Amino acid sequence: MHAIGxxxxxxxxxxxxxxxxxxxxxxxxxxxxxxxxxxxxxxxxDVSVRKTGHEHRMRPKILGWDATGIVTAVGExxxxxxPGDHVFYAGSFRRPGCDSAYHLVDERLVGHAPATLTTAxxxxxxxxxxxxxxxxxxxxxxxxxxxxPNSEKCNQTIxxxxxxxxxxxxxxxxxxxxxxxxxxxxxxxESIAWTQQHGADLVVNHHHDLVSEVHALxxxxxxxxxxLSDLDSHWNEICTLIKPGGHIASITENRRPIDLKKLxxxxxxxxxxxxxxxxYYHTADMISQHDILETIADLLDRGLxxxxxxxxxxxxxxxxxxxxxxxxxxxxxxxxxxxxxxx
Amino acid sequence: MHAIGxxxxxxxxxxxxxxxxxxxxxxxxxxxxxxxxxxxxxxxxDVSVRKTGHEHRMRPKILGWDATGIVTAVGExxxxxxPGDHVFYAGSFRRPGCDSAYHLVDERLVGHAPATLTTAxxxxxxxxxxxxxxxxxxxxxxxxxxxxPNSEKCNQTIxxxxxxxxxxxxxxxxxxxxxxxxxxxxxxxESIAWTQQHGADLVVNHHHDLVSEVHALxxxxxxxxxxLSDLDSHWNEICTLIKPGGHIASITENRRPIDLKKLxxxxxxxxxxxxxxxxYYHTADMISQHDILETIADLLDRGLxxxxxxxxxxxxxxxxxxxxxxxxxxxxxxxxxxxxxxx
Numbered sequence: 001m002h003a004i005g006x007x008x009x010x011x012x013x014x015x016x017x018x019x020x021x022x023x024x025x026x027x028x029x030x031x032x033x034x035x036x037x038x039x040x041x042x043x044x045x046d047v048s049v050r051k052t053g054h055e056h057r058m059r060p061k062i063l064g065w066d067a068t069g070i071v072t073a074v075g076e077x078x079x080x081x082x083p084g085d086h087v088f089y090a091g092s093f094r095r096p097g098c099d100s101a102y103h104l105v106d107e108r109l110v111g112h113a114p115a116t117l118t119t120a121x122x123x124x125x126x127x128x129x130x131x132x133x134x135x136x137x138x139x140x141x142x143x144x145x146x147x148x149p150n151s152e153k154c155n156q157t158i159x160x161x162x163x164x165x166x167x168x169x170x171x172x173x174x175x176x177x178x179x180x181x182x183x184x185x186x187x188x189x190e191s192i193a194w195t196q197q198h199g200a201d202l203v204v205n206h207h208h209d210l211v212s213e214v215h216a217l218x219x220x221x222x223x224x225x226x227x228l229s230d231l232d233s234h235w236n237e238i239c240t241l242i243k244p245g246g247h248i249a250s251i252t253e254n255r256r257p258i259d260l261k262k263l264x265x266x267x268x269x270x271x272x273x274x275x276x277x278x279x280y281y282h283t284a285d286m287i288s289q290h291d292i293l294e295t296i297a298d299l300l301d302r303g304l305x306x307x308x309x310x311x312x313x314x315x316x317x318x319x320x321x322x323x324x325x326x327x328x329x330x331x332x333x334x335x336x337x338x339x340x341x342x343x
Numbered sequence: 344m345h346a347i348g349x350x351x352x353x354x355x356x357x358x359x360x361x362x363x364x365x366x367x368x369x370x371x372x373x374x375x376x377x378x379x380x381x382x383x384x385x386x387x388x389d390v391s392v393r394k395t396g397h398e399h400r401m402r403p404k405i406l407g408w409d410a411t412g413i414v415t416a417v418g419e420x421x422x423x424x425x426p427g428d429h430v431f432y433a434g435s436f437r438r439p440g441c442d443s444a445y446h447l448v449d450e451r452l453v454g455h456a457p458a459t460l461t462t463a464x465x466x467x468x469x470x471x472x473x474x475x476x477x478x479x480x481x482x483x484x485x486x487x488x489x490x491x492p493n494s495e496k497c498n499q500t501i502x503x504x505x506x507x508x509x510x511x512x513x514x515x516x517x518x519x520x521x522x523x524x525x526x527x528x529x530x531x532x533e534s535i536a537w538t539q540q541h542g543a544d545l546v547v548n549h550h551h552d553l554v555s556e557v558h559a560l561x562x563x564x565x566x567x568x569x570x571l572s573d574l575d576s577h578w579n580e581i582c583t584l585i586k587p588g589g590h591i592a593s594i595t596e597n598r599r600p601i602d603l604k605k606l607x608x609x610x611x612x613x614x615x616x617x618x619x620x621x622x623y624y625h626t627a628d629m630i631s632q633h634d635i636l637e638t639i640a641d642l643l644d645r646g647l648x649x650x651x652x653x654x655x656x657x658x659x660x661x662x663x664x665x666x667x668x669x670x671x672x673x674x675x676x677x678x679x680x681x682x683x684x685x686x
Contacts, residue, residue, distance in 0.1 A: 138588075139612060141484055244624040245481075253607055257600040260613070264596055265623065269482060269614040270603070277610040281587040 001025045002342060003100035004318045005060030009053045012325045017050065020318045021060045025102050027073065032104045033081055034073040035089075039123035039340040040098050040316060041066035042324040043166060050325065063321075064097030065090045065276075066336075067105075068113050068122040078107050080290060086113040088293065090127040093276035099321060101342060108286050109279055111293020114300035121307035124336035125170075128308065129296040130289055131251060131275040132171035138288075139249040139271035140224050142178050146295045149177035149304050157181040157222040159214065159241060162229035163200055164191035166336050167251060169308040171226055172198045177304060183214060183222065194334045198306065206230075210237040222246065232256045242268055249273050310335030315343045344368045345685060346443035347661045348403030352396045355668045360393065363661045364403045368445050370416065375447045376424055377416040378432075382466035382683035383441050383659060384409035385667040386509060393668065406664075407440030408433045408619075409679075410448075411456050411465040421450050423633060429456040432636065433470040436619035442664060444685060451629050452622055454636020457643035464650035467679035468513075471651065472639040473632055474594060474618045475514035481631075482592040482614035483567050485521050489638045492520040492647050500524040500565040502557065502584060505572035506543055507534035509679050510594060512651040514569055515541045520647060526557060526565065537677045541649065549573075553580040565589065575599045585611055592616050653678030658686045 003023045010017040028034040046063045068088040071081050081087065089110040091098055098105075113122045136142045142158075158175050162168050163184025175182045176199040184200035186192045187207045195203060204213035206229070214222070221243040227234060227250035235254070239262035242248055248263075249271040263270065278286045299305040311327070313320040316339045324337045346366045353360040371377040389406045411431040414424050424430065432453040434441055441448075456465045479485045485501075501518050505511050506527025518525045519542040527543035529535045530550045538546060547556035549572070557565070564586040570577060570593035578597070582605035585591055591606075592614040606613065621629045642648040654670070656663040659682045667680045 134610075139610065244620050244626050245628065253604055258603060260601060260603060260615075261596055264615045264617055265620060267477075267482065267615045267617045267620040269612060271612040272603075272607045272610045274607055274610045277587050277608060280608065283587050285588065 001101040003060070003062050004316070004321045005062040005099070006050055007057045007060050009051055012322055012329060018318045018321045018325065019060065023060070023062070023100065026104045028075040028078075028104060030075040030077045031106045031108060032075040033071050033078060033087065033107050033110060035067065035069040035087060035103050035105060036072050037067050037069040037098055037101060037103050037316070039068050039119045039338050040064045041123045041127070041336050041338045042321065042328060043127050044328055047325050047328045062096040062099050064099035065093075066123055066127045067091070067098035067103060068119055069103070072102070074107075080107045081110065086115075087111065088113040088122045088126050088297070090130055090275060092279035094280055099316070106279065107290065109289045111290060111297050114297040116301045117307055120312040120338040120340045121309045123338045123340070124307050124309035125296060125300070126293060127275060128166040128170045128336065130292055131167045131273060132174055133292045133296065134275060135167075135226055135249045135251065135273040136171060136174055136178065139273050140226065140247045142175070142180065142224060144178040146299070149299060150179070152179050154179040156224065157183065157219065158224040158226060159183045159185070159210075159222045160226045160228065161185045161206055161210070161234055163195040164334050165228055166308060166333070168195065168228050169198045169335055170305070171228070172200050173305050177299070180224070183217070183219070185210065188332075191334055198308070206234070210234060211240050214241055224248075227252060231258065235259070236262070239263055239268070242266060247271070308335040309338055311337040313337065313339045315339070315341045317343065344444040346403070346405050347659070347664050348405045348442070349393055350400045350403050352394060355665055355672060361661045361664045361668065362403070366403070366405070366443065369447045371418040371421075371447060373418040373420045374449045374451060375418040376414050376421060376430065376450050376453060378410065378412040378430060378446050378448060379415045380410050380412040380441055380444060380446050380659070382411050382462045382681050383407045384466045384470070384679050384681045385664065385671055386470050387671055389440075390668050390671045405439040405442050407442035408436075409466055409470045410434070410441035410446060411462055412446070415445070417450075423450045424453065429458075430454065431456040431465045431469050431640070433473055433618060435622035437623055442659070449622065450633070452632045454633060454640050457640040459644045460650055463655040463681040463683045464652045466681045466683070467650050467652035468639060468643070469636060470618060471509040471513045471679065473635055474510045474616060475517055476635045476639065477618060478510075478569055478592045478594065478616040479514060479517055479521065482616050483569065483590045485518070485523065485567060487521040489642070492642065493522070495522050497522040499567065500526060500562065501567040501569060502526045502528070502553075502565045503569045503571065504528045504549055504553070504577055506538040506546075507677050508571055509651060509676070511538065511571050512541045512678055513648070514571070515543050516648050520642070523567070526560070526562070528553065531675075534677055541651070549577070553577060554583050557584055567591075570595060574601065578602070579605070582606055582611070585609060590614070651678040652681055654680045656680065656682045658682070658684045660686065
């Protein structure tokens with residue numbers, strides 16, 4: 001079957017950085033679904049895995065952690081899906097990615113695709129939705145009842161650093177559904193407009209001093225901060241802006257040591273979010289990713305959440321995948337880029 | 344009125360390190376209660392404030408953050424208490440401590456004293472109970488319904504590092520009431536026995552490698568870790584022993600940089616606990632300390648929680664306060680030391 005992969009860590013301008021390859025079609029066992037892939041999205045993690053390292057692989061590594069498609073076969077332990085189901089999912093970091101005609105994924109990581117969305121719009125959602133949902137409602141412990149979204153305005157405020165990116169665009173919408181006031185950071189006119197379209201109440205510029213920017217809004221401190229970019233640069237601002245007893249989460253690692261002691265007096269809480277953690281460690285609550293994706297599909301179908309798709313390329317091949325990687329590498333991506341269909 | 348204080352940061356062996364002094368009796372205004380102090384406890388924070396620094400003070404600084412006594416007057420905004428009420432509380436870091444015959448404290452930081460306990464047993468409880476309760480149920484987010492304590496055994500495990508100390512002895516009991524399996528660390532025969540008496544299911548030795556100690560119990564990792572001593576030394580053990588998605592809280596600061604990145608893959612959560620934070624910043628939820636102390640008093644009166652009093656000195660004067668400080672400085676303290684009554 002057709003797949004796209006790499007054997008050497010090369011610059012994206014090199015045609016060999018991502019190549020069309022033929023690999024054998026796998027078969028579903030246990031909790032696995034075999035999914036005929038219809039569309040995939042590209043995320044910063046794809047770029048990071050492709051670029052990072054020096055080794056040569058004998059067999060191509062297949063990237064891709066955002067897919068939508070149709071279940072064509074199921075393992076003997078599967079109970080949540082059946083052949084013919086339309087699904088969407090992000091998958092596991094320990095297994096081949098979804099940039100292939102058919103793909104195996106554990107049913108506990110999969111949701112039924114939102115019926116009202118186009119194929120491309122579906123593919124844009126899983127990884128960022130899982131990350132945003134887990135970050136807000138599991139790691140930051142923001143109270144949220146999916147049965148009563150948008151029901152009431154609470155008195156709390158969140159600062160989302162880089163609110164116009166893939167995760168930020170969903171986090172902004174979800175935080176609004178939970179009743180929070182959302183301050184989103186963005187810098188360019190188009191990213192400011194994008195984050196406002198996705199529900200940001202207030203916008204600050206992360207290229208300026210965030211403390212001054214937030215204070216200029218008449219806001220002294222915030223209950224929650226979600227860091228989606230450059231934790232090192234923003235750490236001091238985060239510690240100044242977080243309320244006593246407030247919660248901080250980050251999806252980006254620090255490279256320099258960060259001074260955690262800045263949070264002692266405020267009894268601050270800091271949490272990492274890594275969407276792959278549950279599948280990586282096969283945790284007891286791994287099936288929560290199924291539940292989250294079902295909730296996300298429901299919110300999308302009810303029009304309470306918007307797909308963050310911003311660009312679609314066709315068809316799924318190495319040329320278009322390289323183009324999508326380039327878009328991500330330029331760090332100016334707004335929303336999500338999806339590649340749809342096979343030749 | 345009689346009080347005990349210091350003007351210079353001196354070794355505890357120096358008779359001037361804590362001196363009997365006379366200060367003017369304050370009067371209650373606003374949300375303040377004027378409390379006739381009956382007994383006080385001494386905590387590591389008293390020692391730390393007394394020892395740390397070099398400046399000479401013109402007026403004596405009064406320590407003490409654990410008191411029980413009788414309300415003798417109330418400010419005009421007080422609604423929770425009236426003169427004659429028996430109370431217990433830890434108070435604020437921003438105001439004079441409770442080592443004085445009369446003491447002012449904001450009613451929102453105060454609970455009605457548990458009726459069934461002796462005066463000394465009451466004085467032993469507030470600071471450690473507030474710390475343990477906030478750490479477990481606010482910072483570690485352990486589910487707990489005070490109306491249904493001890494109702495069912497859950498499937499979760501907590502490691503309490505230094506379980507036989509003041510906070511550890513309460514945290515062990517509260518974690519048991521929430522249904523957790525408690526692994527407590529202790530090292531000496533008497534501290535091992537003490538922590539078992541307070542409900543520890545399993546005991547490990549924090550002078551050995553905690554990872555090996557916990558694994559030797561047949562336990563691979565734990566859902567929660569509460570660090571009550573030497574975060575620097577135990578950080579790597581904590582990161583190895585915490586479950587993916589697990590929660591860590593600490594009441595002791597790190598002196599060396601700690602490597603937070605060890606928790607990214609596990610999407611770990613880290614929280615500081617500082618009991619004074621709410622009163623220090625006068626947070627909107629400051630009154631939660633009143634609620635917690637009311638809950639603690641109820642659990643004590645129902646026999647579900649035991650006072651951790653281990654030693655009582657009489658009366659409250661500089662000599663006995665110096666002795667209590669010495670006990671804490673020796674780092675072999677089990678439970679709490681209380682000083683009761685005036686000459």
